[in-house]
Amino acid sequence: MSTLNSIEEKLTDAAGTISQRFLMLVQALSGIRGLTTLTMNKSDELDLLEDVLAVIKDNLDVECCSIFLLKDNKLTCVAFKNEESHREYSTPDTPLGHVFKIGEGIVGKAVVNKKLYHCRDCKADENYLAIINPQTENNSGSMICMPIMIGEELLGVLNLSHPEPYFFHQWQEHVVSIHANILAQMLYNHRLVKDMTTQVSNRTRELQISLAETESLKSKYKALSIIDDLTQINNRRYFFSEVPSALARSLRHGQPLSLLFIDLDHFKIINDTYGHENGDHVLKDVAEVLSQQSRKGDILSRMGGEEFALAVPNTELEGIQNLARRIKDAVSELRWTYEDVTFGITLSMGISQLKLVAASNHTSLNYVNDIVHVLVREADDALYQSKSNGRNQITFYHNLKEASDNT
DSSP, X not given: OHXXXXXXXXXXXXXXHHHHHHHHHHHHHHHHHHHHXXXXXOSSHHHHHHHHHHHHHHHSOOSEEEEEEEETTEEEEEEEEXXXXXXXBOOTXXXXXXXXXXXXXXXXXXXXXXXXXXXXXXXXXXXXXXXXXXXXXXXXXXXXXXXXXXXXXEEEEEEEEESSTTOOOHHHHHHXXXXXXXXXXXXXHHHHHHHHHHHHHHHHHHHHHHHXXXXXXXXXXXXXXXXOTTTOSEEHHHHHHHHXXXXXXXXXXXXXXXXXXXXXXXXXXXXXXXXXXXXXXXXXXXXHHHHHHOOBTBEEEEEETTEEEEEEESOXXXXXXXXXXXXXXXXXXXXXXXXXXXXXXXXXXXXXXXXXXXXXXXXXXXXXXXXXXXXXXXXXXXXXXXXXXXXXXXXXXXXXXXXXXXX
């Protein structure tokens, strides 16, 4: 009878052990599933590792678990969990931040051999090095150290410990290996995404800088293409690109537009007598006067040499007459000195005007360009007449036309 009771007790114990291990296995499998469902969008790698250890701690029957990462040929504890410890909370009995050299302790041995190291009894294992106070009972028990690897590349070590010696069984070694493999892939993917994000961010920043530089150069070269280098007012290219638009607006609104062509009298004599440097001063000062007399919306340009042009929209004849006299008088009052000799300059001007018509939507490019060419020719003819009449004069083309019609 006692033998039968003994057998029954053994069967009961065996059934209890099997049941307990089966529940542990089911819980371990739940841990594996938990790892695969962790979100990967953590910006901080250590936050991800904390989540991994939380899953392991909740699903594997361990007292402590930690992760050592390889950096600069050393293994550093970057994440640790027991019943109370967190990465943000460290106590004297917490191994967070501890460093092992390669080959040092069972953690270092696992790295050297690149395979699982099962320390069944920490106190009896000569390779075991206590991290926390070696006098405490916390250093007894069993421990599994599993390298975290992607292919042949070592990333770190996953460590699980329990206060009881000989606690872990072979099936748990396999479970820990699976956890380490999943962790390795998670780490690799996280770093890959982070590297890609960093590269994209750096490349985006480089492109933004390049784009800004390109826009700056574009603006610079655009300015150089339309700005006269000497006088810093617009040049001939700008004049002929902007006048058609101004003329089209005048046609649409039935408003006047005038072209003033200006030429400095006997400028060659100034260059020959006082030198080109003084000639440049004359051109710059005249350009300044023209800029001061111009309004916003007027189109002022240096056409080349000593010739300037001014397009004046939406101004009646009387206003153009007053403007022309102001420009002529202001330029004639300018003075320059060369070797105790003071000199000035006069100008000749020819003016053409858009004939006032009712507002029209007939502003096709060809039509507008044809009118621009007519106005330019008329202003040039009027300028030529001013020079022919002795210079230092203002001639309106309509007066020239009327005189021609009367003869």
